[in-house]
Amino acid sequence: MRILLFFAVLGLIVMEAFLLPHTVRDFRTMRKMRVETASEDGRPVALSPFAGYDVDGRPLTLVTDDTRWIVPFVIHADRMSADLDYLSRLRKALPRRTLALVGVCDQSRCSAASQSEQAHPDFPVLVYGSYAPLKDIARFDDRNQVLLMNQFWGVNKSLPRAASAEEMATTIQQVIGQ
Amino acid sequence: MNRLKSVEFWCFLLLMVNVATAGVDFYFRRSTAALEPFPSGREVSGRLGITVGGSPPESGAACHLVRYASTYCGYCSPKYSEPWNDLEKTLTHKGCDSIIVSPYSGDLPPGDGATPEQKLAGVSLQFIKSTHFTSTPITLLLDRDWKIVWSHIGVVESGDAQHALRLAGF
Numbered sequence: 254m255r256i257l258l259f260f261a262v263l264g265l266i267v268m269e270a271f272l273l274p275h276t277v278r279d280f281r282t283m284r285k286m287r288v289e290t291a292s293e294d295g296r297p298v299a300l301s302p303f304a305g306y307d308v309d310g311r312p313l314t315l316v317t318d319d320t321r322w323i324v325p326f327v328i329h330a331d332r333m334s335a336d337l338d339y340l341s342r343l344r345k346a347l348p349r350r351t352l353a354l355v356g357v358c359d360q361s362r363c364s365a366a367s368q369s370e371q372a373h374p375d376f377p378v379l380v381y382g383s384y385a386p387l388k389d390i391a392r393f394d395d396r397n398q399v400l401l402m403n404q405f406w407g408v409n410k411s412l413p414r415a416a417s418a419e420e421m422a423t424t425i426q427q428v429i430g431q
Numbered sequence: 432m433n434r435l436k437s438v439e440f441w442c443f444l445l446l447m448v449n450v451a452t453a454g455v456d457f458y459f460r461r462s463t464a465a466l467e468p469f470p471s472g473r474e475v476s477g478r479l480g481i482t483v484g485g486s487p488p489e490s491g492a493a494c495h496l497v498r499y500a501s502t503y504c505g506y507c508s509p510k511y512s513e514p515w516n517d518l519e520k521t522l523t524h525k526g527c528d529s530i531i532v533s534p535y536s537g538d539l540p541p542g543d544g545a546t547p548e549q550k551l552a553g554v555s556l557q558f559i560k561s562t563h564f565t566s567t568p569i570t571l572l573l574d575r576d577w578k579i580v581w582s583h584i585g586v587v588e589s590g591d592a593q594h595a596l597r598l599a600g601f
Contacts, residue, residue, distance in 0.1 A: 306553040310482075360557055382554070384533065387554070
């Protein structure tokens with residue numbers, strides 16, 4: 254009986270000695286992966302060089318010589334008409350061409366809206382664009398924020414996306430001082 | 432008798448410790464698996480993007496090899512790309528297509544010229560959300576239905592390429 258118990262204890266100790274290093278290693282791996290995959294909170298310095306294309310792959314003119322500020326907005330497919338209306342009202346509230354508004358489709362379903370320059374002459378709506386800049390725009394959109402950039406796509410500020418276009422216009426005006 | 436009781440106690444205690452350790456290990460393994468950036472079987476959805484030629488990439492191939500790389504990334508340079516080039520050549524010969532994506536406009540890396548590549552000038556937000564590339568180079572191998580079969584972060588070595596081919600069934 255004693256010998257059996259001795260072997261039982263020994264077996265358990267051996268098993269523990271086998272499991273413990275595995276657990277420690279898995280814990281370290283998990284911590285490392287958490288750090289690597291954690292969402293980056295930092296604001297990007299710049300989103301350039303950036304190129305945008307419509308649904309047919311035509312390059313879009315996003316800025317002009319008059320542009321001093323750029324604000325991209327994500328147009329969500331599940332509330333597309335509301336988002337397009339929001340952008341139209343924002344454009345009316347901020348008519349000066351020094352500010353370029355850019356619509357970014359989150360799904361190609363909003364491609365109809367990007368048949369665009371006739372339908373939305375006040376702002377371009379892009380369906381495709383450069384990977385890293387679009388990723389940053391989407392990342393801030395997930396937090397209900399928009400990026401305010403200078404004409405060289407250098408990021409100046411992140412702003413909360415206001416519920417109404419008029420509120421958003423006031424916020425932008427306060428920041429750019431117009 | 433007392434000694435026997437003591438051994439029984441230690442047996443019980445060690446058994447409990449073992450069960451607890453096994454439980455914690457199981458939890459860590461599950462948590463780690465959930466954090467894997469490109470889990471096998473995950474679908475890359477939606478329209479991919481637009482090629483430099485202005486057309487959507489062809490989508491009917493037997494499998495799709497996607498490489499996120501930049502001309503400014505040292506580890507994407509020809510010096511480190513030989514196994515990648517071999518993998519690309521082998522897979523395109525077997526009816527797969529090769530798609531190159533770069534972080535910014537104008538930094539698409541030049542290919543070796545030996546293999547047809549579809550270079551994307553622009554990508555869709557859907558593609559970005561289903562890939563979440565964070566560094567270059569990253570390589571994905573997807574099946575006909577755009578489900579991830581194999582992924583690799585960093586320089587592809589010949590062993591990685593063989594592993595990819597094995598998983599793809601070639």
